[in-house]
Amino acid sequence: MKIKLQIKRFNPEKDRAPWWGKYEVDVEPNDRLLDALHEVKWRQDGTLAFRRSCAHGVCGSDAMKINGRNRLACKELVRNLSRTIVVEPLMGFRVLKDLIVDMEPFFKKYRQIHPYLVNEDPEEPGRERLQTPAERSRFEDTTKCILCAACTTACPSFWTNPDYVGPASIVQAHRFIFDSRDRAGAERLHILNESEGVWRCRTVFNCAEACPRGIDVPKAIAEVKRALVFKKI
Amino acid sequence: MYRGGVGQFSYLLHRVTGVGILLFLLVHIADTALICLGPGYYNRIMALYAHPVFKLSEVALFAAVLFHALNGIRVFLVDFWERGTVYHKKLFYLEAIVFFVVMVPVAYKMVGSFVLGSLF
Missing domain, CATH: 3.10.20.30 (Beta-grasp domain)
Structure with a gap:
């Protein structure tokens, strides 16, 4: 054709x-x-x-x-x-x-939210940091992000304010904030509570429709907002 | 132009109605402030609002405030109700229904006799 x-x-x-x-x-x-x-x-x-x-x-x-x-x-x-x-x-x-x-500004914001597991607790020799299936399912959806930037660049809040951290970085932060093995959730929440953080989200839902991995991005963002307001992870 | 869905449409309307309400408030502050210059100025500007264009504008203002308020509740639910992101489209359709249910009788009350009177 x-x-x-x-x-x-x-x-x-x-x-x-x-x-x-x-x-x-x-x-x-x-x-x-x-x-x-x-x-x-x-x-x-x-x-x-x-x-x-x-x-x-x-x-x-x-x-x-x-x-x-x-x-x-x-x-x-x-x-x-x-x-x-x-x-x-x-x-x-x-x-x-x-x-x-030029995706460098996108990756700069990604690095800001510490996208890696932080846990300074001493490990037991020969034993992994275990978690239950329920604990794992808490952040299962947000592990699927491939950092393509489709969500962030579909967001009107990002178009009007390029300093906004954007949905992709919030998804990445969510992946670690709600990981029972991680210890830096409060620090990431503090970063996302800044003026260019999660509150710039205006619930437009373009991110959900754009994500090629089918991640429920607005749900992850709403969970971060609720964690900030109710001080509960 | 990005081909967004219901969320982008409601976001756009929320912004437009928000700016509209803000502009009205600025004008309203200015016209109310005229009382400082004396009742003559104030009464003359108030008489302007009896003009048909302003009567219809008042309906538009009410519509803007109503939509902005209803959509604000919807945004709040999306953020803080656990199932909010699942039902965001249904919440928008519910919002549209409530908008028209309230808007029709209010518009009739505000300008019904004026519009119907000029037609017949």
């Missing part, structure tokens, strides 16, 4: 403003949008730039705005999209080239 791709192009070294590149490609219905982008890059226009790594929905490299919504190009089958597919870079980040954005 033939499909048309309308891709927002921008090379800051050459272009004064973004422009739309229009391409027609022949694809199989079961091909993914990523395959169509490869078709353009490999056979029609080698200057097109986009990120991708695993190409199987695990690494989160190829998050982009597809027909107005954030998606992973490697998870979208062309048969489920329109015959003309509009592809744009993620919103709210500086465009480095075409569909590649």
Whole structure:
């Protein structure tokens, strides 16, 4: 089947403003949008730039705005999209080239919430830090995040205030705050209680719809808010 | 433009109604402050509000306040009711129903006779 791709192009070294590149490609219905982008890059226009790594929905490299919504190009089958597919870079980040954005501010915020297990208690020799299935299920959902930034860049609060920590970092904080083995929950909650923290969330729910891993992002954010208000993890 | 859902729509409406109410409050403070200059100025500006455009604007103001208040309750429930994030869309539809149930009789009471009188 033939499909048309309308891709927002921008090379800051050459272009004064973004422009739309229009391409027609022949694809199989079961091909993914990523395959169509490869078709353009490999056979029609080698200057097109986009990120991708695993190409199987695990690494989160190829998050982009597809027909107005954030998606992973490697998870979208062309048969489920329109015959003309509009592809744009993620919103709210500086465009480095075409569909590649500068994600450093995103990872900076991610590092701010201490995204690792903190526990200074001495370990018993030969014994792991155990937890019950119930304790584990408390943060099961938020372990699935792949840091693709689809949620954060779908959030109007982030577009209007780039300093907002964003849904992805709150999800990552949630993963450790509610881990029974972790001891730095209060510290992370303190960080998220700052003016650019969790209270910038306006319950828009774009994050939930955008997450390619199906994480219930608003639920995680609401749990963090309740933990802050009721002082209870 | 991002193709968001119900949440983005309600967020946008919440913002627009919030800014609208704020603008009204600024104008209201200014017109009330005219009393400091004397009753003549104050009465003249108050007489302006009898104009049909202002009568309809009052309905719009009530609609803005009503939506903003109802949506505020919805946002509160989403944040602090454990099942709030599950039912956020249903809460919005419930909010829309309550909005119209309240809005129709209030609008009729405010401008019904004025609008119907000009039509017939």
